[in-house]
Amino acid sequence: MIPVARPAIGQEEISAVTEVLKSGMLASGERVAEFETKFADLCGSNHAVAVNNGTAALHAALLAAGIGPGDEVIVPAFTFVATASAVAMCGARPVFADVDEMTFNIDPAQVAEKITQKTRAVIGVHLFGQPCDIEALQEICEQKSVKFIEDAAQAQGAMYKNGRVGSFGHLACFSFYATKNMITGEGGMVTTNDKGYNQRLRLLINHGQSEKYLHTILGYNYRMTDIAAALGLVQLRKLEKFNLRRRKNAEFYNANLSARGLSIPFVGPSRNHVYHQYVVRLREEFPLNRQAFMDYLKGKGIGTAIHYPIPLHRQPLFSPFEDPDPCPVASALAGSVMSIPVHPLLDQKELGYICDTINRVT
Ligand SMILES: Cc1ncc(COP(=O)(O)O)c(C=O)c1O
Known part of the structure; x- marks a missing residue:
C-alpha cells in the first residue's frame, strides 16, 4: 500500500x-x-x-x-x-x-x-x-x-x-x-x-x-x-529538502494527471505552496463517485483521504446555523475533494503508477 x-x-x-x-x-x-x-x-x-x-x-x-x-x-x-x-x-x-x-x-x-x-x-x-x-x-x-x-x-x-x-x-x-x-x-x-x-x-x-x-x-x-x-x-534542517520533494511530486502530478473531470490544485499569485496535501477535486464529469474512486485506488494499493468531509459550520460541535447554507463553497468542497499521496518518500515509480492508475479511470 x-x-x-x-x-x-x-x-x-x-x-x-x-x-x-x-x-x-x-x-x-x-x-x-x-x-x-x-x-x-x-x-x-x-x-x-x-x-x-x-x-x-x-x-x-x-x-x-x-x-x-x-x-x-x-x-x-x-x-x-x-x-x-x-x-x-x-x-x-x-x-x-x-x-x-x-x-x-x-x-x-x-x-x-x-x-x-x-x-x-x-x-x-x-x-x-x-x-x-x-x-x-x-x-x-x-x-x-x-x-x-x-x-x-x-x-x-x-x-x-x-x-x-x-x-x-x-x-x-x-x-x-x-x-x-x-x-x-x-x-x-x-x-x-x-x-x-x-x-x-x-x-x-x-x-x-x-x-x-x-x-x-x-x-x-x-x-x-x-x-x-x-x-x-x-527535521527543521531537512525541511527545505522535504518541501522541495513535495513540490516536485506535485509538479509531476500537475503535468501527468489527465483524467476527465479531475481538477488539480490551483496556486494563487505570489504564493509558494509546500503541499502538505495534494488535493484534487472531482467535478461532475468525473466517471466515478468519490467513494467508488477511493475504493478503486485502495484496491490498487493507493491510499487516499478526505480533507475534510464535513465543513465546520456543519459540525454538531458548532451547533447548526439557521441559514440553510452560510458557506456553500466549503460545503461543495467537502463533498468533492480527495487527497492523494504527495509525501517526500514517494519514488518516481510510485508517482508514475499513481498517475497511470488514476488516468485509467474512464
Ligand atoms: C489547520 C490545522 N490547524 C490546527 C491543527 C492542530 O494541530 P495538532 O493536531 O498538532 O493539535 C491542525 C492539525 O492537523 C491543522 O491541520
Missing part, C-alpha cells in the same frame, strides 16, 4: 532522540530553547514559543491576544476542526467565513462581510500548505483594528511574496503532528514579533508561573519536551 502520509524519520532523528534519553533531561530544556531560536530564524519572526501540539499553540495564541467570552473570531469554514475549537476553548464564538473556490483558502470578501462590533481576531489558515491571501486579510484586520492570526499548522516553510508564513500575523501557530511537513510526533509552535505576546505566551504555556511556584495568571501545561525538540531540530 502506498500510504497517503508517511513520516520521514532517519538515523539522525533516532540518534538525536537517543542522546536526549541518555542525558536524563527529558522535560523542557536546552533543546527546546534551541528549537525555538532556529524556528524563529526560519520564519523571520522575533520570537518562537514551543508547545506540545498545534491546538495548544492556537489556544495559547488566542489567549495571548486577549480573546475571551463575548468575543467573535472569524475562521474559515473549510479547515481542520482545531482552528475553530481553539476559539471555543477561549469561551469565544467562532464565526465561519466561506472559502475561495480556487485556492480553498478563506475568502477575504467573506471575512469583511462577517466582521461585527464583537470581532476581535481573524484566523487565516494556510490550508494544505498554500498561504492564504495574507495581504488582503491584513488590510481588513488593520482597518477594523482586529488581530490577524495565522494558522500555519500545515505550511512550515511556505512563502508569501518575500516572507515566510509565521512572520505576517500578530501571532502564528504551527503543528508538528506526525503527518506534517516537519514532525515531532506531537508538537507545535507559536511565532510572534511582539515582545509582550512572547512574554504572555511563556506564562500561558507554563501554569501562569512568573517565578518558581508563583502563579500570576491562569495557565496550562502546554510545554514541549526536549525529546520532541531534538526530533524537531533534525
Whole structure:
C-alpha cells in the first residue's frame, strides 16, 4: 500500500532522540530553547514559543491576544476542526467565513462581510500548505483594528511574496503532528514579533508561573519536551529538502494527471505552496463517485483521504446555523475533494503508477 502520509524519520532523528534519553533531561530544556531560536530564524519572526501540539499553540495564541467570552473570531469554514475549537476553548464564538473556490483558502470578501462590533481576531489558515491571501486579510484586520492570526499548522516553510508564513500575523501557530511537513510526533509552535505576546505566551504555556511556584495568571501545561525538540531540530534542517520533494511530486502530478473531470490544485499569485496535501477535486464529469474512486485506488494499493468531509459550520460541535447554507463553497468542497499521496518518500515509480492508475479511470 502506498500510504497517503508517511513520516520521514532517519538515523539522525533516532540518534538525536537517543542522546536526549541518555542525558536524563527529558522535560523542557536546552533543546527546546534551541528549537525555538532556529524556528524563529526560519520564519523571520522575533520570537518562537514551543508547545506540545498545534491546538495548544492556537489556544495559547488566542489567549495571548486577549480573546475571551463575548468575543467573535472569524475562521474559515473549510479547515481542520482545531482552528475553530481553539476559539471555543477561549469561551469565544467562532464565526465561519466561506472559502475561495480556487485556492480553498478563506475568502477575504467573506471575512469583511462577517466582521461585527464583537470581532476581535481573524484566523487565516494556510490550508494544505498554500498561504492564504495574507495581504488582503491584513488590510481588513488593520482597518477594523482586529488581530490577524495565522494558522500555519500545515505550511512550515511556505512563502508569501518575500516572507515566510509565521512572520505576517500578530501571532502564528504551527503543528508538528506526525503527518506534517516537519514532525515531532506531537508538537507545535507559536511565532510572534511582539515582545509582550512572547512574554504572555511563556506564562500561558507554563501554569501562569512568573517565578518558581508563583502563579500570576491562569495557565496550562502546554510545554514541549526536549525529546520532541531534538526530533524537531533534525527535521527543521531537512525541511527545505522535504518541501522541495513535495513540490516536485506535485509538479509531476500537475503535468501527468489527465483524467476527465479531475481538477488539480490551483496556486494563487505570489504564493509558494509546500503541499502538505495534494488535493484534487472531482467535478461532475468525473466517471466515478468519490467513494467508488477511493475504493478503486485502495484496491490498487493507493491510499487516499478526505480533507475534510464535513465543513465546520456543519459540525454538531458548532451547533447548526439557521441559514440553510452560510458557506456553500466549503460545503461543495467537502463533498468533492480527495487527497492523494504527495509525501517526500514517494519514488518516481510510485508517482508514475499513481498517475497511470488514476488516468485509467474512464
Ligand atoms: C489547520 C490545522 N490547524 C490546527 C491543527 C492542530 O494541530 P495538532 O493536531 O498538532 O493539535 C491542525 C492539525 O492537523 C491543522 O491541520
